[in-house]
Amino acid sequence: MSNLKYATRLLALALCAGLAPAALWAQTVPPRPRPAPAKPAAKPAAKAKLGAPAKPAAKAPGAPAKAAGPAVRYAVAFPNAVHHEARITATFAGLPPGPLRVRMARSSPGRYSQHDFIKNVYYVVATDGADHPLPTARPDAYGWDVTPGADGTVVFHYTLYANRSDGTYAGVDAQHAHLNAPAVFCYALGLENRPVEVQFNALPDWKIATQLQPAGEKNTFSAPNWAYLMDSPTMLGAQQVRTWEEDGQTIALAVMSPDTPAAVDEYMQRVQQVVREEKAIFGELPTYDFGRYTFLANYLPQATSDGMEHRNSTSLTAPRDLQGANALSNLGTVTHEFFHAWNVKRIRPKDLEPFNFQRTNMSDALWLAEGFTQYYGELTLRRTHDYDDAAFFDKVSDWVSERLNSPGARYTSAVGMSQQAVFADRGASIDPVNTANTFLSYYYYGAGLALALDLELRRDHRATLDQYMQALWQQYGKKQANFAPTRPYTLPDCQRVLGEVAHDTAYAGQFFRRYVYGHEQPRFAEDLQAAGLAVVPTHQLALGEQVGFDPQGRCLVAGNALIGSGLYKAGLDVGDQLLMLDDKPLRAPADLDAVLKRHAPNQIVSAQVRTRAGAERAVQLLLNETASVQVQRTEAGAKTPLTPAQQSLRDAWLASQVR
Numbered sequence: 001m002s003n004l005k006y007a008t009r010l011l012a013l014a015l016c017a018g019l020a021p022a023a024l025w026a027q028t029v030p031p032r033p034r035p036a037p038a039k040p041a042a043k044p045a046a047k048a049k050l051g052a053p054a055k056p057a058a059k060a061p062g063a064p065a066k067a068a069g070p071a072v073r074y075a076v077a078f079p080n081a082v083h084h085e086a087r088i089t090a091t092f093a094g095l096p097p098g099p100l101r102v103r104m105a106r107s108s109p110g111r112y113s114q115h116d117f118i119k120n121v122y123y124v125v126a127t128d129g130a131d132h133p134l135p136t137a138r139p140d141a142y143g144w145d146v147t148p149g150a151d152g153t154v155v156f157h158y159t160l161y162a163n164r165s166d167g168t169y170a171g172v173d174a175q176h177a178h179l180n181a182p183a184v185f186c187y188a189l190g191l192e193n194r195p196v197e198v199q200f201n202a203l204p205d206w207k208i209a210t211q212l213q214p215a216g217e218k219n220t221f222s223a224p225n226w227a228y229l230m231d232s233p234t235m236l237g238a239q240q241v242r243t244w245e246e247d248g249q250t251i252a253l254a255v256m257s258p259d260t261p262a263a264v265d266e267y268m269q270r271v272q273q274v275v276r277e278e279k280a281i282f283g284e285l286p287t288y289d290f291g292r293y294t295f296l297a298n299y300l301p302q303a304t305s306d307g308m309e310h311r312n313s314t315s316l317t318a319p320r321d322l323q324g325a326n327a328l329s330n331l332g333t334v335t336h337e338f339f340h341a342w343n344v345k346r347i348r349p350k351d352l353e354p355f356n357f358q359r360t361n362m363s364d365a366l367w368l369a370e371g372f373t374q375y376y377g378e379l380t381l382r383r384t385h386d387y388d389d390a391a392f393f394d395k396v397s398d399w400v401s402e403r404l405n406s407p408g409a410r411y412t413s414a415v416g417m418s419q420q421a422v423f424a425d426r427g428a429s430i431d432p433v434n435t436a437n438t439f440l441s442y443y444y445y446g447a448g449l450a451l452a453l454d455l456e457l458r459r460d461h462r463a464t465l466d467q468y469m470q471a472l473w474q475q476y477g478k479k480q481a482n483f484a485p486t487r488p489y490t491l492p493d494c495q496r497v498l499g500e501v502a503h504d505t506a507y508a509g510q511f512f513r514r515y516v517y518g519h520e521q522p523r524f525a526e527d528l529q530a531a532g533l534a535v536v537p538t539h540q541l542a543l544g545e546q547v548g549f550d551p552q553g554r555c556l557v558a559g560n561a562l563i564g565s566g567l568y569k570a571g572l573d574v575g576d577q578l579l580m581l582d583d584k585p586l587r588a589p590a591d592l593d594a595v596l597k598r599h600a601p602n603q604i605v606s607a608q609v610r611t612r613a614g615a616e617r618a619v620q621l622l623l624n625e626t627a628s629v630q631v632q633r634t635e636a637g638a639k640t641p642l643t644p645a646q647q648s649l650r651d652a653w654l655a656s657q658v659r
């Protein structure tokens, strides 16, 4: 998935965008109850064809030969798209005696928190093959038990509310549908190995893009089993599609956006460069299950920014077209998600296999699966010349700064941060959490480790991180069977491969002990010096980033006070108000700026504060600086010429690897 900034950064970004903290807090107020909806139509709008023989599902080499029963057939229609509803029918035939246990997924591959997609399912009706109602029970909050009739068939109808077009949920409107399968399709326990067929009753002029296999009939697709269906998002709407052949396989780019064909052509060329650059890292493309990989690019204004990796496709969503700088922003998700076709979908942590759709999926390895992918997403854009040096070094500065500023990273390992994904990765909660002090996103944590490791391999071991990724690919990713890796990895596996690539098992052991299982800070300054880069502190005062003004002109602590900050030491925390600073009243951002301009970092000023409980008091406030840095070329800043070794390391690191 693509990077999600953690809570404090969201707050900081929202503040940058001019949103006052009060506006953010207001979002936690529950909306007023809505009036009851109108009754559903007596007849479902879409019905699967009953009694028709199941078609054999498309089969890839290594797929199981024996049929697990008749195909589960879904029909998806959009009779009320303008109100974001889809009507879905699932037909389960050839059932054994006993209740059919129908469920909705509670999690989604590539997202690590719990979602309970059943919350958007209603107007549920179960019938037999002749449309007679069947008794339906709710054994728990997560599904239904249906007793089949004599014909051994259950037709399960439901309405889905879908109003978020991104990689995790589902979005439907009159213009398009963007469907993440776990949010859409119910399933039956025990029938997971049956082949699947899906018919989309698409609106006129809608095209369909998906990694599912065309199944003969119009708008009908198949999956070899339910798990493959769950991994297969589908994008419907007016699309511009471009395809090309890459090493005997088809790469398709399907774009929904208001852009001209020329803009899509130009974008396709940039996507092509990314595909070739990342292929060069691993030495080859994966063998896609059906010889085809599809980018599902939804750049409509109603899309929500996200990216989600899948075996043979990726869901790319953003409310941005391809004009001007937007194209590069969108391309940043392409580089990240395409890298995942190797790293996480095929080079896969053992603790994510098999994926559990009924609970959260915790992994120790997201610093590698996501963090290294984050690193390569940005490095690829430098290698394709979509970034210049300065743009790439800004990303490097972010990784280093986030690590240096994070109180949580001082005592939590890469493994520990990965384990927090089940709550941090879009796991919404109403009760506040202290992630500002306990969590550093494994994207940043892992990207920082990738950076340090790459530079150390190049400087000390005549090796590269590219070679490490390629070795992981050869040993753990390349061989796949039944649409899954045959040999998912453990962390000791990764350590062993690092020892091989570095020709130094002691180094590999030390790296994992210090930085993966331990929480030692990488030696960024030393490592970056090998590429002729200096780590220069920015000497920013922290206070300006930690407070914000609400519409009433109150200067409020905007997020959890960071351990070690002046606010923290003065006993102030989120929601407390700064009334006066250095004897000047604070009523607008300009008042604060004027005071801060007069002070150097680490001076102490007097402040008058009002706690969120209403008590006023005077405090002494340390104006600490952040630990943020800017990574700069040494030859530009201090005018120190690069050594030949620094020059050649930097050139080899940043140059295109396409031969």
Ligand SMILES: [Zn+2]
Pocket: 001, 002, 003, 336, 340, 370, 373
């Ligand atoms: Zn990702």
